[in-house]
Amino acid sequence: MSAIGPASVIANGPAFEAPDPEVPDFEASVSARTRTARRLAPSTLLGYALPCGVFAAAIAAWEALVRFNDIPPYILPAPSLIGATLIKDWAILFNATLVTLRTTVLALGLAVVGGVGLAVLFAQSKWIERSLFPFAVILQVTPIVAIAPLLIIYLSSGTAVLTCAFLVAFFPILSNTALGLASADHNLIELMQLYRASRWQGLVHLRLPAAMPYFLGGLRIGGGLALIGAIVAEIAAGSAGQGSGLAYRIVEAGFRLNIPRMFAALVLISFCGVVIHVVLAALSHLTLRRWHDSARRKGI
Amino acid sequence: MTLGRTSPLSGMMSSPLRGPPPRPAVKAGSVALRNVSKTFSNGTVALSNLDLEVREGEFVSLIGPSGCGKSTALRIMAGLTAPSSGTLEGGGGADVGFVFQEPTLMPWATVFDNVWLPLRLRRMSRTAAASAVLEALALVGLSKFTGSYPRELSGGMKMRVSIARALVIEPRLLLMDEPFAALDEITRFKLNNDLIRLKAELGTTVVFVTHSVYESVFLSSRIVVMASRPGRAIDDIAVPAPADRDEAFRSSPAYVETCRAASLALHGAMAEDDYL
Secondary structure (H helix, E strand, O other): OHHHOHHHOOOOOOOOOOOOOOHHHHHHHHHHHHHHHHHHHHHHHHHHHHHHHHHHHHHHHHHHHHHHOOOOOOOOOOHHHHHHHHHHOHHHHHHHHHHHHHHHHHHHHHHHHHHHHHHHHHHHOHHHHHHHHHHHHHHHHOOHHHHHHHHHHHOOHHHHHHHHHHHHHHHHHHHHHHHHHHOOOHHHHHHHHHOOOOHHHHHHHHHHHHHHHHHHHHHHHHHHHHHHHHHHHHHHHHOOOOOOOHHHHHHHHHHOOOHHHHHHHHHHHHHHHHHHHHHHHHHHHHHHOOOOHHHOOOOO | OOOOOOOOOHHHHOOOOOOOOOOOOOOOOOEEEEEEEEEOOOOOEEEEEEEEEEOOOOEEEEEOOOOOOHHHHHHHHHOOOOOOEEEEEEOOOOOEEEEOOOOOOOOOOOHHHHHHHHHHOOOOOHHHHHHHHHHHHHHOOOHHHOOOOHHHOOHHHHHHHHHHHHHOOOOOEEEEEOOOOOOOHHHHHHHHHHHHHHHHHHOOEEEEEEOOHHHHHHHOOEEEEEEOOOOEEEEEEEOOOOOOOOHHHHHOHHHHHHHHHHHHHHHHHHHOOOOO
16 A cells, blocks of 8 residues: 555656657667677677688688699599689589579478468468378478488479479478467457458457467478478489489599599589578578567577 | 647547447457466366456556466457457457567567557558558657657667557557566656656556556556465455646655555465465
């Protein structure tokens, strides 16, 4: 009782005019953020310089190891030789990169359409989810290397490779999106109910945006897996005498003991993987930075 | 600020919000529970034979110990839960605003978009809804924050957005489920004052669930005290003060006396609880 006595009487007046104790608070936090960013600039620079330096040192050590020990190129080529091969064989390797990348991107796109579509279907009814989920799980747990030879028999080799890449990218997108659609704030769901929102409106205005962080997480995993799926399927198809992607070039170079070219193709595969990762991470960051906690500066 | 207007709703009433208004059985802003009981599927009896009538323009607080069914009563009025027996008159329509204990904002949407949501669900475009949204935000003093995201706001500001979202549909009945329980006392006092002013300005009927005797006395025209196991109403206390009261009311004899009466009733409710 005493806590609300005369001592705590607040001055009268139009109360909503200015939320004074709160406004400066907000502005302070904004300016504090920019200040922190400015102060962090040199250490951010170091943050880039350090990994680059360590990477360069590792390459230099590799080069030195090969040169000082006179290791023949068919056992371990020096980085400089790999670089030279990359330039010499650029026409072949670049075309192969395009083939593999096209397969990967196409497979990822199909996995997004299929995964999100099926997740939305699952969200409509528990029974649909119960009936179809086992198929998705079986496809997921069966190693793609084991399925690839069958697919190559049934389908044309290009389609088979695409299907393999699609199958591995599909599941993480499906399961993450399904989880995201199911984890919308229950109070917001009730709010939608209160305002007589249709099923479609609930999906568009609540469930899909709520699932976005989960979907983007699944997309990042799926992106990496699509590349792996494409490579695995190319190797399987390549041994059947077809295909012209990077993995096929690796197999072919292996038959000819052209080790430097194998390494050059490997470098390109890694590069593709890194590019996919960076693009998807950037997409995720741009989409979530304004509202999701995952896009915040790390505290701990 | 729009305090100077003769009728705060007149500007919004002409907006193409609704078609012809439906003819309800009871007056638009009133709501009544008649002999309502609610038993949950696990066997818990949340409400037993509750009779509660809220007349148009009233500000009724429901107070009582945890588990006395006050939130359940509110959810039944909102149409979020169906009663196991008994009837609901009024309430439950598209004309009802609801404020949860948490702000319950969409984190991915700006303040403007959050308040726009109820109108958007009625298929109103952003431009068509803009004046109503901005007016609702002006009512809660957040005109400068239309482009902010919820995480950039303090707890009190988030709750104001939540209130603006409830007000944007011009509800005749506003249901609030412990809306200020998670806020610090200073912010809570401020929002209490704001609510008094909004109530006086808009004339909306309000049903307000709270744990706090002081809050209920300061805000309400009537306090319904509830007891638990099973949930039921045990007392009905009128607050002898005009609707447009101000901070001075907090130190008036009428306030102190009503707080005493409500506290006694609440203690009576809690004494019946076997866990105390």
